[in-house]
Amino acid sequence: MEPTNPRDNPLCWILPGFETSWRINLRMVLELLLNKGQTHPDWTATMIAFAENPTKIQFEAAGEDDFSAKDLVAEGLRLYPPTKRIYRAFEWEENGARHSDTFDADVEALGGAPFECPAKAVFGPRMIALVVGLLVDIVQMGNGWRVVDKDENGANDVFCEERLKNDRGSYEELFLVRAAGGV
Numbered sequence: 001m002e003p004t005n006p007r008d009n010p011l012c013w014i015l016p017g018f019e020t021s022w023r024i025n026l027r028m029v030l031e032l033l034l035n036k037g038q039t040h041p042d043w044t045a046t047m048i049a050f051a052e053n054p055t056k057i058q059f060e061a062a063g064e065d066d067f068s069a070k071d072l073v074a075e076g077l078r079l080y081p082p083t084k085r086i087y088r089a090f091e092w093e094e095n096g097a098r099h100s101d102t103f104d105a106d107v108e109a110l111g112g113a114p115f116e117c118p119a120k121a122v123f124g125p126r127m128i129a130l131v132v133g134l135l136v137d138i139v140q141m142g143n144g145w146r147v148v149d150k151d152e153n154g155a156n157d158v159f160c161e162e163r164l165k166n167d168r169g170s171y172e173e174l175f176l177v178r179a180a181g182g183v
Helices: 011-034 041-052 056-060 069-079 123-140
Strands: 145-149 174-178
Touching (some): 011 041, 011 069, 041 056, 056 123, 123 145
C-alpha cells in the first residue's frame, strides 16, 4: 500500500464517514509538528511508530517518554474534542418532526448509552493515531509536504507553545501542500 496514493489507500474509503475526527487529527498534527511536539520529539516518534505498526500492542506501548499513542490520543481528545455537528447548507422539507406534539418530552436523545458510537472505544482512537502518525511522518520527513499559511509562508512560528485554538474556523488559513516534485 502506498499511503500517499488515494487510489491505493483504504483510508480514503473509510475516513469520510468519520469526518468529525478531522478536528482532532488537525490539532494533533499541529501540536506535534509546530507546537509542543517540537520540544517533545518522542511524542511524534510514538505516533509514527504506531502508524508503521498499527497493532493493539503498539498503540499501548509507551515511548521513551513513557507516553503511548493511546495516551497521546486521549489527551488530544480531552483538549480538542471532535465537533458534535457538521453543519451543511441543506434545506429540509417541513414534515412535522419539529412540532412538539410529534415526540413525547421524555424521548431520550441518541448518542448516549446504550446507543453510543461503536467506534468510540477502539476504532476511533486508533484511527486518529494512524492518521496523525501518517501525516506527521510525511510532513516531518520532508517528502515535499509542508504546512503553510494563506501566503504560502511556512507555519513553523505560528503557535509559540500555547494551547491551540478550539473554535471551528481557527486554522482555516493553514494548508497542507505538496511542493513540486514531492512524493
